[in-house]
Structures are given as C-alpha cells and as structure tokens.
Amino acid sequence: MRRLILIFAAWLAAANVAFADSARITWEWYNAAEVHQGRKVASPTDQKLAAHYFRLAADKGNIAAAYKLGEIYENGQGLAPDPVQAFSWYMKAAAGNDKHGQLKVGWCYQKGIAVTADPSIAAIWYRVAAENGNIWGYHMLAFMLADGEGMKKDVGLARRYLELSLPKTNDHWAKWKLAQLIEAVDPKRAKSLLKEASEAGNAQAAEELKRIDPKH
Structure with a gap:
C-alpha cells in the first residue's frame, strides 16, 4: 500500500x-x-x-x-x-x-x-x-x-x-440617461450632467440642454 x-x-x-x-x-x-x-x-x-x-x-x-x-x-x-x-x-x-x-x-x-x-x-x-x-x-x-x-x-x-x-x-451616454432620470428631482445636477455629456460630443444631450436652458 x-x-x-x-x-x-x-x-x-x-x-x-x-x-x-x-x-x-x-x-x-x-x-x-x-x-x-x-x-x-x-x-x-x-x-x-x-x-x-x-x-x-x-x-x-x-x-x-x-x-x-x-x-x-x-x-x-x-x-x-x-x-x-x-x-x-x-x-x-x-x-x-x-x-x-x-x-x-x-x-x-x-x-x-x-x-x-x-x-x-x-x-x-x-x-x-x-x-x-x-x-x-x-x-x-x-x-x-x-x-x-x-x-x-x-x-x-x-x-x-x-x-x-x-x-x-x-x-457620456450614461450622463445623458442619468440626467433624464433625475431631471424632475434634481434639475441642477441634471443640467450639469447634460453639459458634460454635450461637451463630450453627445448630440442628444446638447438638444436636451437647449430644451431646459435655451441659452446653450
């Protein structure tokens, strides 16, 4: 053995x-x-x-x-x-x-x-x-x-x-989507996220930003 x-x-x-x-x-x-x-x-x-x-x-x-x-x-x-x-x-x-x-x-x-x-x-x-x-x-x-x-x-x-x-x-797509989800409860942060996404080249975020803030 x-x-x-x-x-x-x-x-x-x-x-x-x-x-x-x-x-x-x-x-x-x-x-x-x-x-x-x-x-x-x-x-x-x-x-x-x-x-x-x-x-x-x-x-x-x-x-x-x-x-x-x-x-x-x-x-x-x-x-x-x-x-x-x-x-x-x-x-x-x-x-x-x-x-x-x-x-x-x-x-x-x-x-x-x-x-x-x-x-x-x-x-x-x-x-x-x-x-x-x-x-x-x-x-x-x-x-x-x-x-x-x-x-x-x-x-x-x-x-x-x-x-x-x-x-x-x-x-930037996550920023765009999160901005949509929080716009009603935190519009200031939503705007900031859209601005960041827009600056990264996200055209849809740029359109959303214009909708909530025409100055952009």
Whole structure:
C-alpha cells in the first residue's frame, strides 16, 4: 500500500508540473500576441501573428486569450470578420468566468449578433458580468431597466446602477440617461450632467440642454 501511495504521489506531482508548464506556455503565447498587437503601428503581419498566438493559448484553455480571439473576429483585425466565431469565443471565455466575455455575450444577445436577439437573456449575462466585477454590466443593465428592455422597468434601480457605474466609466451616454432620470428631482445636477455629456460630443444631450436652458 505504501508503495502505491508513493507511486500515486509521484504521478500527481508530475501531473501538477505538467499542468503548470501548460498554463505557463499559454501565457507566453498570450504575451507574445500582446506584443504584436500592441505595437504603435501594428502591421497586417503583426495582427495575424497576434491572432495566431491568441488562438494557440485559447485552444489550450486560456480564457483571456479566448476573449481576445473573439475581439479579433469581431473587429476583423488579423482575421476576416466573423460574428459567429466571435460569439463562439466570447461564449468560451464567458463559460470560463471571464467578466469581459460575459459582457460581450450579453451584447450579442441584446443586438442579435450571431444569435437571435433576446434582451431577457442579454440582461442575465449583463448581471453575471456585473456581479463578476465588470462595471459595464451595471451600465448596460441601467439602460435596460430605464427603458424596460428585457426586464420590468425600474427607474429607481436604473438610477442606482448608473450612480454606481458612472464614476468609473465616465460615459457620456450614461450622463445623458442619468440626467433624464433625475431631471424632475434634481434639475441642477441634471443640467450639469447634460453639459458634460454635450461637451463630450453627445448630440442628444446638447438638444436636451437647449430644451431646459435655451441659452446653450
């Protein structure tokens, strides 16, 4: 029995070393991909090499690389654009608990990219992403709650999620939407948010600002 235990312990140690080596090499491929992708002027060759190394890592189970490969297929940089492949890799990343992949799966379901549009499923994935630490998940949920898209309309919760996400996203659309939600109770702050959004190039915010303050 002691001999069997020693043999099993030796096998387990070898397996752990092999797993560590496998995990390490996926990150070496991932880092190589980022080097090519991150060059100031990434040539078509750089983009293809980035896609190649991300695929090597993703095929070995690196979920961060799976997400990156999804982006490459979505944007057509290094590979021909392919929304079906993009969704497939985003889903693999999401299934591996990657918060960025989870957000993208939600986006695909909301917009009907490579799948039948289903805002209720989109909302589920946004919530999963948000609870996994992706602040943009709360941002997207806020808009859906404010408009009653894919879930019951809840202006109070929409406002709460925007208040939570806006300090980190600084998104001009979030400022525009939050201004709409608080205009009746806090017109001064609503005006300030619209001004900020307008200065960031949001044309709809500029129109809203003119409506409530013709001087602008």
